[in-house]
Structure formats: structure tokens, C-alpha cells
Amino acid sequence: MTRGSLRRIPLRIFSGLLFAALLDSQALAAAPPEVPPPYIAAPAWVLMDHDSGQVLAEHNADKSLPPASLTKLMTAYVLFGKLKSGNLKLDDRIDISQQAWNAKGARLFLRPGSSVRAEDLLKGLIVLSANDAAIALAERVAGSEINFVAEMNAVAHRIGLDHTVFMNATGHDEKGHAATARDLARLAAALIREFPEYYRWFSLKEFSDGRITQYNHNALLWRDLTVDGVKTGQSHSAGFCLIASAHRDGMRLIAVVLGAQDENARVEDGQRLLEHGFRRFETRLLYAADIPAVRPRIWMGDQSTIPLGVGRNLYLTLPRGWHEKLHARVTVRESLNAPVQRGQAVGTIALDLDREPLAEFPLVALKQVGEGNLFQRTIDKIQLWLQ
Missing domain, CATH: 3.40.710.10 (DD-peptidase/beta-lactamase superfamily)
Known part of the structure; x- marks a missing residue:
């Protein structure tokens, strides 16, 4: 994935990891099909x-x-x-x-x-x-x-x-x-x-x-x-x-x-x-807190790539059969340059359900990347100039 690119990727499913609420105060942009509730007599x-x-x-x-x-x-x-x-x-x-x-x-x-x-x-x-x-x-x-x-x-x-x-x-x-x-x-x-x-x-x-x-x-x-x-x-x-x-x-x-x-x-x-x-x-657990969704290129840093994810376990509940209609669109900020702090938002993960927007979440750095030394920065400047 190149800098600033946007692409549709299948959602990955992980198991055995701890809780993190999916929605918090964020409303879904689209809704899955309504499932009629059962009859409950209580008020x-x-x-x-x-x-x-x-x-x-x-x-x-x-x-x-x-x-x-x-x-x-x-x-x-x-x-x-x-x-x-x-x-x-x-x-x-x-x-x-x-x-x-x-x-x-x-x-x-x-x-x-x-x-x-x-x-x-x-x-x-x-x-x-x-x-x-x-x-x-x-x-x-x-x-x-x-x-x-x-x-x-x-x-x-x-x-x-x-x-x-x-x-x-x-x-x-x-x-x-x-x-x-x-x-x-x-x-x-x-x-x-x-x-x-x-x-x-x-x-x-x-x-x-x-x-x-x-x-x-x-x-x-x-x-x-x-x-x-x-x-x-x-x-x-x-x-x-x-x-x-x-x-x-x-x-x-x-x-x-x-x-x-x-x-x-x-x-x-x-x-x-x-x-x-x-x-x-x-x-299903869509993204785990500590597992990267993408590893884009980062410039001027002490490392050449940076792991990005949602920073928390991201779960989603849907009617059975609808998880297969989910896709994620990952967007990373243009010209991602060091230093970047752990937890810093540098992009977004947008969820689509059956080709309709469902929700969007910040894409954050899962680790810190510090500024590179003079040699590393010089090499990166040359590479950027040649692009």
C-alpha cells in the first residue's frame, strides 16, 4: 500500500483476545437488515x-x-x-x-x-x-x-x-x-x-x-x-x-x-x-488491538515502516451471513514522516457493509517511530526526490 492510497481489503478475524467496545458514541452510517425481535411480555x-x-x-x-x-x-x-x-x-x-x-x-x-x-x-x-x-x-x-x-x-x-x-x-x-x-x-x-x-x-x-x-x-x-x-x-x-x-x-x-x-x-x-x-x-473480532492492519512506508525515521491499527479490539455484531459482506477501506495520511508517537492518528479505517458506508475509525500508530539519523534522513530525501 502506497502513501495516501485507498483500497478495499477483506476484514481479518482474530479470536481469543480481550474486550473493546466497537461503537462507543459513534453512530453507524448505515444499518444492517432489521431482525424482528422475539415477543417479550415484560414492560x-x-x-x-x-x-x-x-x-x-x-x-x-x-x-x-x-x-x-x-x-x-x-x-x-x-x-x-x-x-x-x-x-x-x-x-x-x-x-x-x-x-x-x-x-x-x-x-x-x-x-x-x-x-x-x-x-x-x-x-x-x-x-x-x-x-x-x-x-x-x-x-x-x-x-x-x-x-x-x-x-x-x-x-x-x-x-x-x-x-x-x-x-x-x-x-x-x-x-x-x-x-x-x-x-x-x-x-x-x-x-x-x-x-x-x-x-x-x-x-x-x-x-x-x-x-x-x-x-x-x-x-x-x-x-x-x-x-x-x-x-x-x-x-x-x-x-x-x-x-x-x-x-x-x-x-x-x-x-x-x-x-x-x-x-x-x-x-x-x-x-x-x-x-x-x-x-x-x-x-466477530475484526481487528485486534496489537495486530497491525497495514504497515505503510514512513520517511525520515529510525525505521522504514510503521505498524498501524485501531489501537483496541474492534468487534462487530451483525445478522448471521452478513459478515461476508463487510469490507474495509484503509486511508493513510500523505507524506507520513517521523517522528510519530504511539497512539497518534495518521489515517482512517472505514467499514462498508454491502457496498454502503457503515462506520469509520481512526487508524493509529501501534508503536513509536523516532526521527532517523543523518544518514537515514539523507537516503530518504534522495528516494523522495527520485519519485
């Missing part, structure tokens, strides 16, 4: 691909509704961050306060004045949706549930949950406590992406503290072996809610159902969404 729901971040089907996905114990996904996310930073350790002994003991709803039946390992409280929070465990952990890391909720809202803002407000750490009905199906799907994706070592706890079907064995309310863990989490919730205001994630043949989907009429309805809706996604769509 709000969404189906999202984990790797591309693309929404495959939705209804009232941005409607603010009570999330019930789906709230604990953010409780867990904040606590996992504390584990990662070292501010909480799995072996820490946590004192159980009177406030934690007074928690209503699902509980571990913790005794006030006792102390429990943080890991056991976390598993109780995740597997059993234990409210007493949630409050005890919140008090341990933030001093009080109120302080912890402030952290939850700060994190929600940071990761772009624009229509979510938390008023408590457990999910009990409270005025102003609300989330959307889209925000909850994004939260689930962030948790799976950032904390895979702890996400596996969401697949546990039961938990015992040595006194009582209780069972995970996510019936899809028994019904579908590809489902490995994440959370259920239920309250008077919220109805029956579910976030489910399944992984099949290298593709992970996240389904969120809010406000179902009963336990069976949320299970059926969640399963129907997942089956729809896996049957009708396919996700």
Missing part, C-alpha cells in the same frame, strides 16, 4: 452483545424503573474495585452491625456482634442476594451505607450509566431509586470485563455458611448450561427482574428483563432473548 428489556456493546433488541430500554436486587450488581462492582485496590481483602473479618442484622428480605441471618470473612459475605451477596451481607460490606469499606451509596452513584456516572440513581445498596423499594435496562446491561458488561476472577461467583448455584444452605434464584443456571450469571431481583414496585449472561461459541450475550409478572415469566423472557441473539446474530 422493559434489552439484549446486548458483550464484546461489541451493540444492542440487538430492545423495548423501553431507557425507561427508568425500580431495579430491585439488580442493584447489587453495582454493590458488587464497587466492592470488587475495593478488592482490586487492596482496600478490602477476602480474608478480612467484618463485624456485623445492628443495622446489618435488621436488614429485611433475603439474608444470611448474620448475628450482630459476630464477624464474618469478606469472601463469605461477598458470595452471600452474589448467590443469595443477602441484604445483611450487602450492608455489612458497605459499612466496612465506606463507614456507612449512605457513604457507600454515594460511591455507587459516582461509579455509575463514571462508567456512563446516565439514567441510573441509587438510594441504597440492597435494592429495596425507595423513592428515586431507579435504573434502566440499557444501563444495567452496560453495568453487567463492565463487571464481566473488569473482574472475571470474581464474576465466576455469579455462576454458583448454592452457598452455605456452615449453618444454612441456600440456593441461587437464577433458574437459568439450571436450565441453560451456557448461562453463567448474573442476577435476579424482585420487589413490590419492580416486579420480577433478571440479568442473564450466556457464552456460546466465543460469543457472549447479556439479557435484561425488568418488571416481569412472575418468576416463570422472567425466566422465559430471558431465555427467549438469549436464544434469539445466538440464533440470529454473530459477533
Whole structure:
């Protein structure tokens, strides 16, 4: 490929690499054919691909509704961050306060004045949706549930949950406590992406503290072996809610159902969404973060070529059969001269779908190329003059 040239190249597919969202805030210039969604009885729901971040089907996905114990996904996310930073350790002994003991709803039946390992409280929070465990952990890391909720809202803002407000750490009905199906799907994706070592706890079907064995309310863990989490919730205001994630043949989907009429309805809706996604769509990794798309000539540098790519893993979800209609058009800036810094944009990759523009992304340097020595620069000047 010569400097400044434009050509159509087949998209390369890579596997086994980590997440990077495809679209971010960028809208597609063209759209693939519409796939009719399945019938879902719940008043709000969404189906999202984990790797591309693309929404495959939705209804009232941005409607603010009570999330019930789906709230604990953010409780867990904040606590996992504390584990990662070292501010909480799995072996820490946590004192159980009177406030934690007074928690209503699902509980571990913790005794006030006792102390429990943080890991056991976390598993109780995740597997059993234990409210007493949630409050005890919140008090341990933030001093009080109120302080912890402030952290939850700060994190929600940071990761772009624009229509979510938390008023408590457990999910009990409270005025102003609300989330959307889209925000909850994004939260689930962030948790799976950032904390895979702890996400596996969401697949546990039961938990015992040595006194009582209780069972995970996510019936899809028994019904579908590809489902490995994440959370259920239920309250008077919220109805029956579910976030489910399944992984099949290298593709992970996240389904969120809010406000179902009963336990069976949320299970059926969640399963129907997942089956729809896996049957009708396919996700592929188009460009890997560290693998060059092109290696054009660079002048006046300490190297003669420079690896260029998208700088992040670039995934795309399309209806099955449509990936073969994708092509990429790569454009590199005219007269590419050193020095060039790693991450510096020097061109574009434009995606075409069935000969129509789909999206465009910056083409960036995957490594730094410094200015060449006097001899290298002289040779390049001669070559340029001869062209």
C-alpha cells in the first residue's frame, strides 16, 4: 500500500483476545437488515452483545424503573474495585452491625456482634442476594451505607450509566431509586470485563455458611448450561427482574428483563432473548488491538515502516451471513514522516457493509517511530526526490 492510497481489503478475524467496545458514541452510517425481535411480555428489556456493546433488541430500554436486587450488581462492582485496590481483602473479618442484622428480605441471618470473612459475605451477596451481607460490606469499606451509596452513584456516572440513581445498596423499594435496562446491561458488561476472577461467583448455584444452605434464584443456571450469571431481583414496585449472561461459541450475550409478572415469566423472557441473539446474530473480532492492519512506508525515521491499527479490539455484531459482506477501506495520511508517537492518528479505517458506508475509525500508530539519523534522513530525501 502506497502513501495516501485507498483500497478495499477483506476484514481479518482474530479470536481469543480481550474486550473493546466497537461503537462507543459513534453512530453507524448505515444499518444492517432489521431482525424482528422475539415477543417479550415484560414492560422493559434489552439484549446486548458483550464484546461489541451493540444492542440487538430492545423495548423501553431507557425507561427508568425500580431495579430491585439488580442493584447489587453495582454493590458488587464497587466492592470488587475495593478488592482490586487492596482496600478490602477476602480474608478480612467484618463485624456485623445492628443495622446489618435488621436488614429485611433475603439474608444470611448474620448475628450482630459476630464477624464474618469478606469472601463469605461477598458470595452471600452474589448467590443469595443477602441484604445483611450487602450492608455489612458497605459499612466496612465506606463507614456507612449512605457513604457507600454515594460511591455507587459516582461509579455509575463514571462508567456512563446516565439514567441510573441509587438510594441504597440492597435494592429495596425507595423513592428515586431507579435504573434502566440499557444501563444495567452496560453495568453487567463492565463487571464481566473488569473482574472475571470474581464474576465466576455469579455462576454458583448454592452457598452455605456452615449453618444454612441456600440456593441461587437464577433458574437459568439450571436450565441453560451456557448461562453463567448474573442476577435476579424482585420487589413490590419492580416486579420480577433478571440479568442473564450466556457464552456460546466465543460469543457472549447479556439479557435484561425488568418488571416481569412472575418468576416463570422472567425466566422465559430471558431465555427467549438469549436464544434469539445466538440464533440470529454473530459477533466477530475484526481487528485486534496489537495486530497491525497495514504497515505503510514512513520517511525520515529510525525505521522504514510503521505498524498501524485501531489501537483496541474492534468487534462487530451483525445478522448471521452478513459478515461476508463487510469490507474495509484503509486511508493513510500523505507524506507520513517521523517522528510519530504511539497512539497518534495518521489515517482512517472505514467499514462498508454491502457496498454502503457503515462506520469509520481512526487508524493509529501501534508503536513509536523516532526521527532517523543523518544518514537515514539523507537516503530518504534522495528516494523522495527520485519519485
